């Protein structure tokens with residue numbers, strides 16, 4: 001299956017790169033259109049004018065605007081995100097540690113959400129108008145409209161306080177020596193199990209809202225697809241209802257689900273930022289809140305940028321996925 | 337010998353209001369190796385009848401009464417020699433009658449699924465969109481073969497699929513194409529090929545040429561005829577176009593408002609129509625034999641089928657309607673006997689030439705007047721004519 005040509009891929013990559021450049025420019029504009037200078041948040045009342053001047057010099061704010069823009073663009077593309085005034089380390093060091101954690105939580109939820117959502121949507125669309133359809137659909141809508149932190153609290157209350165099944169905080173057991181005895185050492189297996197165990201509740205909370213988006217699309221498309229002539233023909237051929245539903249109806253309904261997936265993915269990423277803070281999960285979402293509260297502009301900016309890049313990457317994956325699903329798309333020949 | 341026999345079939349669609357009476361007491365037969373054509377304007381219940389054979393009605397449709405008898409039974413109801421087992425015929429729990437015919441409307445969903453495509457295949461009305469866009473055309477034919485003959489190896493099924501495509505004039509390699517790479521006529525012919533995949537006894541083709549241009553229509557009809565010769569299948573062709581039917585069918589049934597108005601051999605129905613509706617329908621299509629000057633449409637539109645009035649279904653639009661037409665819908669009368677002066681010999685079974693009309697006593701006069709343009713222009717009320 002060489003369905004995807006190098007040309008198509010190159011095209012997608014160039015478009016993605018341009019998107020990232022636009023995002024960077026927007027970030028730059030945003031930063032410079034904020035009232036005052038972010039230096040103000042670092043200065044104390046007893047600083048002399050000379051000291052403030054030095055601070056400005058240090059942060060490059062005395063350069064002409066175009067030079068600042070060019071520097072910014074070049075630096076960002078080389079992973080040079082500057083210095084965090086709050087943590088007093090290079091911003092990249094923070095990102096480097098936090099990003100994989102967010103990718104784990106967000107990636108895992110995206111996978112579970114996009115497994116559960118289309119599956120449930122398939123059945124609901126197939127059973128359209130029945131009681132089962134209406135009750136699950138309504139339940140999904142309620143979950144979708146509840147604030148994500150609220151669902152997280154609900155789960156913490158249920159699974160952590162009431163049932164005492166799952167931990168409600170952090171990514172690892174803190175102070176394991178206190179829990180497991182003084183001579184305790186982590187082995188790789190145990191560390192992994194510990195992380196998964198801590199991941200369970202955030203994952204569950206995030207999935208609870210993350211599955212609904214793809215379910216809604218799948219359900220609607222399934223309803224349309226069920227009316228299609230090829231579904232009638234599949235039935236006339238003597239296929240079982242199950243085969244008609246999965247092989248003929250759902251397979252086609254997946255195409256629009258894949259085309260619109262990025263909206264659901266962004267929704268999950270958005271939820272992940274909130275959920276991380278509810279669970280004190282030390283990822284990018286947690287970092288965003290800390291850096292905003294501490295007026296750490298370089299870090300805030302870099303986190304926003306990395307989350308945007310994450311979405312752009314997801315977008316590329318989505319494009320590849322739906323071109324595989326729909327044979328009517330001509331690869332690399334024209335963009336529709 | 338009938339392969340398929342409709343007996344007093346009445347079909348309803350549930351709606352929010354009263355049920356739609358999409359078919360009412362329909363009787364006709366499709367003989368072995370023959371082509372039966374169902375003709376009539378859009379909305380008169382042809383597709384409904386076609387779908388009902390395989391229990392493929394829309395979710396809100398149901399058979400209210402009547403039977404569809406099919407001259408075969410499920411494999412496990414037969415003896416080793418292929419005869420129907422006596423206890424199956426005698427036991428009332430099996431939907432099989434004395435002459436060994438099986439009622440398709442009485443099969444459960446698993447059993448009818450085995451009849452679909454294996455015994456009877458159906459080419460749906462808009463078969464242009466009936467190929468699944470995400471699977472290769474050949475694979476879709478293979479799928480049909482493998483459902484009903486799971487013991488057939490994959491590569492053998494693929495060979496058969498390619499053979500079938502070749503027979504309808506599509507190159508073998510095109511089996512690897514997707515539907516969007518096919519033209520409209522090719523898609524239609526691919527479905528015809530698919531219909532033959534399991535060597536069925538019968539093929540139902542719903543509007544096989546509608547929405548195709550004339551040249552492509554001919555090629556599709558050729559494909560149908562060739563398949564029919566080769567596989568010796570019976571066919572039920574459904575069309576609103578009586579001139580297409582004249583070329584293709586052995587017998588014709590003319591439907592109006594859920595009722596069968598006339599049936600007979602194609603020659604009888606086309607050359608000596610015995611029902612005013614058939615005459616009107618003929619005027620509205622170019623015939624093969626005589627080149628008509630102008631096409632005359634029947635004024636008015638087909639009736640909605642909820643709560644029909646107690647009168648001939650066609651009375652509202654019929655130029656020959658009189659008071660006798662107003663009490664009840666006419667039963668089927670023997671048109672042959674009518675030409676001998678006996679205009680009220682009832683004939684419910686599908687033999688000879690039949691017509692549902694109270695005025696067969698003036699049949700000759702109706703035929704003459706039906707050819708005149710003025711006849712179809714008058715909009716007088718029936719009682720004053």
Ligand SMILES: Nc1ncnc2c1ncn2[C@@H]1O[C@H](COP(=O)(O)OP(=O)(O)O)[C@@H](O)[C@H]1O
Pocket residue numbers: 349350351356358376377378379380381382383384385394395396397640641
């Ligand atoms: N699912 C349905 N629900 C209600 N009415 C229907 C449904 N399908 C068809 N009908 C009605 O039944 C009648 C016969 O339809 P159909 O069998 O499609 O006619 P034809 O094939 O001759 O055009 C029409 O009046 C149509 O509106």
Ligand code: SF4
Pocket residue numbers: 611612613648649650651652654655656657658660661666692693694695
């Ligand atoms: S019974 Fe009357 S209304 Fe009906 S077709 Fe005959 S003449 Fe016309």
Ligand SMILES: [Mg+2]
Pocket residue numbers: 379382383384461542543
């Ligand atoms: Mg129809």
